[in-house]
Amino acid sequence: MARVAMRSLNKKYDEVHAVIDVNLNIHDQEFVVLVGPSGCGKTTTLRMVAGLESITSGQVSIDEKVVNELPPMDRDIAMVFQNYALYPHMSVYDNMAFGLKMRKFDKPEIDKRVKVAADILGIQELLKRKPRQLSGGQRQRVALGRAIVRHPQVFLFDEPLSNLDAKLRVQMRVELKKLHERLGTTAIYVTHDQVEAMTLGDRVVVMRDGRVQQVGDPMELYNQPANRFVAGFIGSPAMNFAQVRIAAENGSLWAESEGLRIKVPAPITPRLGRYAGMEATLGVRPEDLRIAGAGDAKDLGFDVAIEVIERLGSEILLDVAVGSATMVASVEPTVTARVHERLRLAINPDRVHFFDNKTEAAI
Amino acid sequence: MIEGAPWRRWVFFYVPVTAFVVSLLFPFYWMVITTIRPDSELYRPWSAPNYAPFWTTHPTLEHVHDLLSETLFSTWMWNTMLISLAATAISLFCGLLAGYALSRLKFPFAGSIGTAIFITYLVPQTLLFIPLADIIRNFRLGDSPWALILTYPTFLIPFCTWLLMGYFKSIPKELEECARIDGAPRWKAMVYIIFPVAIPGILSAGIFAFTLSWNEFIYALVFLSSPEQKTVPVGVTSELVRGDVFFWGELMAGALLGSIPVAFVYSFFVEYYVSGITGSVKG
Numbered sequence: 001m002a003r004v005a006m007r008s009l010n011k012k013y014d015e016v017h018a019v020i021d022v023n024l025n026i027h028d029q030e031f032v033v034l035v036g037p038s039g040c041g042k043t044t045t046l047r048m049v050a051g052l053e054s055i056t057s058g059q060v061s062i063d064e065k066v067v068n069e070l071p072p073m074d075r076d077i078a079m080v081f082q083n084y085a086l087y088p089h090m091s092v093y094d095n096m097a098f099g100l101k102m103r104k105f106d107k108p109e110i111d112k113r114v115k116v117a118a119d120i121l122g123i124q125e126l127l128k129r130k131p132r133q134l135s136g137g138q139r140q141r142v143a144l145g146r147a148i149v150r151h152p153q154v155f156l157f158d159e160p161l162s163n164l165d166a167k168l169r170v171q172m173r174v175e176l177k178k179l180h181e182r183l184g185t186t187a188i189y190v191t192h193d194q195v196e197a198m199t200l201g202d203r204v205v206v207m208r209d210g211r212v213q214q215v216g217d218p219m220e221l222y223n224q225p226a227n228r229f230v231a232g233f234i235g236s237p238a239m240n241f242a243q244v245r246i247a248a249e250n251g252s253l254w255a256e257s258e259g260l261r262i263k264v265p266a267p268i269t270p271r272l273g274r275y276a277g278m279e280a281t282l283g284v285r286p287e288d289l290r291i292a293g294a295g296d297a298k299d300l301g302f303d304v305a306i307e308v309i310e311r312l313g314s315e316i317l318l319d320v321a322v323g324s325a326t327m328v329a330s331v332e333p334t335v336t337a338r339v340h341e342r343l344r345l346a347i348n349p350d351r352v353h354f355f356d357n358k359t360e361a362a363i
Numbered sequence: 364m365i366e367g368a369p370w371r372r373w374v375f376f377y378v379p380v381t382a383f384v385v386s387l388l389f390p391f392y393w394m395v396i397t398t399i400r401p402d403s404e405l406y407r408p409w410s411a412p413n414y415a416p417f418w419t420t421h422p423t424l425e426h427v428h429d430l431l432s433e434t435l436f437s438t439w440m441w442n443t444m445l446i447s448l449a450a451t452a453i454s455l456f457c458g459l460l461a462g463y464a465l466s467r468l469k470f471p472f473a474g475s476i477g478t479a480i481f482i483t484y485l486v487p488q489t490l491l492f493i494p495l496a497d498i499i500r501n502f503r504l505g506d507s508p509w510a511l512i513l514t515y516p517t518f519l520i521p522f523c524t525w526l527l528m529g530y531f532k533s534i535p536k537e538l539e540e541c542a543r544i545d546g547a548p549r550w551k552a553m554v555y556i557i558f559p560v561a562i563p564g565i566l567s568a569g570i571f572a573f574t575l576s577w578n579e580f581i582y583a584l585v586f587l588s589s590p591e592q593k594t595v596p597v598g599v600t601s602e603l604v605r606g607d608v609f610f611w612g613e614l615m616a617g618a619l620l621g622s623i624p625v626a627f628v629y630s631f632f633v634e635y636y637v638s639g640i641t642g643s644v645k646g
């Protein structure tokens with residue numbers, strides 16, 4: 001069990017500055033997920049923690065001990081790679097035992113630990129097989145087993161589920177979560193899938209272009225995104241954005257654009273005051289839009305035309321035109337609507353976001 | 364396979380393949396037939412009646428017998444075997460380490476060193492033997508197996524290095540990284556993980572190196588002079604061609620027996636060999 005800390009961590013390759021000033025404190029037993037689009041530096045960060053990549057500047061410490069110069073074998077970590085990296089010439093048993101053999105554990109202890117890990121992962125029958133005789137999901141388990149037999153201080157995962165089919169991925173996600181609850185080992189998990197990040201992480205770190213955008217627990221990221229990027233990245237379907245002008249009228253603020261005029265909810269008004277007369281970005285999640293009823297305030301609704309209807313069973317997604325922009329609204333599955341129909345949508349006033357156009361930061 | 368009418372299969376597959384196989388195998392057939400043909404038939408002029416160059420009705424082992432009893436052929440075989448094995452072992456060892464270093468370690472000028480090694484392989488032996496002969500003489504290694512054991516690696520090491528470098532590059536680097544996280548220092552990761560995974564590549568390099576040394580001619584011709592030191596290719600051609608007399612029967616018997624070890628090695632490892640040249644590692 002251990003804490004991991006990164007201090008102004010930087011990685012420069014010849015042409016790219018892959019990781020820029022990353023600061024992160026990971027608590028003991030915490031499951032932290034690094035998430036971001038492809039090429040944002042997640043893997044590079046993880047590899048610096050593992051010791052597989054040299055650190056350009058900054059510090060990585062595990063349990064208060066700076067490990068910058070420590071070779072990977074002395075960091076007491078275990079890593080699961082995207083392609084599993086099982087040793088193809090060794091049986092499953094030997095794959096799992098290799099790390100213990102290298103660390104000079106005696107035979108009975110090795111045997112015991114491999115058996116326990118195999119029990120946890122349900123791969124007792126596979127111990128004699130070679131990796132090429134396993135299915136993708138089984139390989140995944142063996143790779144996990146190889147990590148847990150060593151009882152390391154920290155687990156590092158680099159997109160371990162991305163080679164599995166959708167159904168298996170969901171299943172393994174649950175198992176990973178259970179495994180973490182059972183073992184309590186500190187874990188850093190890299191993925192580009194925001195659903196995986198939200199479901200697995202105690203805390204989620206959103207990265208873009210080498211920089212950390214926001215760190216927080218999943219609901220915090222969802223409810224209070226720090227900037228437009230996080231707002232658009234977290235949540236599915238993605239948040240709707242619209243360019244609006246902020247207009248002051250009779251002591252309250254209005255967000256206006258073609259086909260849209262909404263009164264800015266009172267709690268946000270003070271913060272938005274200095275944008276009066278300027279442009280800003282309005283953000284609202286599809287699930288925070290609903291079909292306006294009689295009880296909805298007039299100044300929180302707007303008229304739209306339905307362009308596409310996606311029936312997902314548990315909900316219906318309406319792709320609608322607002323002026324010349326488009327938005328997605330997620331509505332009850334009981335709603336009956338037809339394409340090209342016009343209707344009125346209402347916004348949930350507590351859940352409207354505004355972003356600065358230049359800095360993209362949340363207002 | 365070729366789709367469509369049967370005649371297409373014949374025209375595009377069976378006929379070309381047969382032509383190819385026949386023209387490839389014909390020299391071997393000629394070698395065999397000459398070996399077992401009695402002298403009386405061998406030196407019969409082509410205009411003689413019942414001249415039959417493609418078969419014989421009186422097969423004999425007399426040439427093989429002569430070769431083994433009246434020449435130093437078995438000594439040559441032994442020399443060739445010893446020299447080839449030693450040169451191959453040295454080259455494989457160096458090639459493994461160099462190939463690994465060039466493919467995996469980051470050090471200044473790694474790329475240019477790799478290219479430089481390749482260029483040494485391109486220098487023709489027919490030029491290189493002149494300075495090498497000088498070196499051999501200075502070290503007083505002439506006319507001993509060491510002259511060849513130490514000079515063959517000059518072309519075998521670059522060869523092995525390049526072949527193995529390519530092979531190592533095809534092995535996912537995560538395998539090794541995982542081993543190093545698992546607690547293996549680099550050399551252990553190399554010995555326990557990378558080398559076993561690279562066995563097809565190592566075997567191909569070994570077989571190739573062995574064949575090249577077995578068939579090598581120029582260095583063996585230049586650096587060795589006494590008959591009992593010679594290798595098969597040089598021994599056969601220099602001792603069985605006296606003046607302008609060619610002892611065709613014995614020559615061909617020597618060539619035939621001399622190619623048996625190589626053929627044996629190939630057929631034994633052919634599966635590994637093919638996957639070493641063409642394949643890579645799947646996780």
Ligand SMILES: Nc1ncnc2c1ncn2[C@@H]1O[C@H](COP(=O)(O)OP(=O)(O)OP(=O)(O)O)[C@@H](O)[C@H]1O
Pocket residue numbers: 013014016017018036037038039040041042043044045191192
């Ligand atoms: N060995 C390298 N040499 C040069 N540039 C590299 C190297 N490895 C990564 N990069 C660059 O660093 C940046 C970050 O790469 P990284 O692999 O960390 O991305 P990632 O967030 O893991 O993306 P993905 O989700 O696609 O795996 C990329 O722009 C990449 O091109």
Ligand SMILES: [Mg+2]
Pocket residue numbers: 042043044
């Ligand atoms: Mg990555």
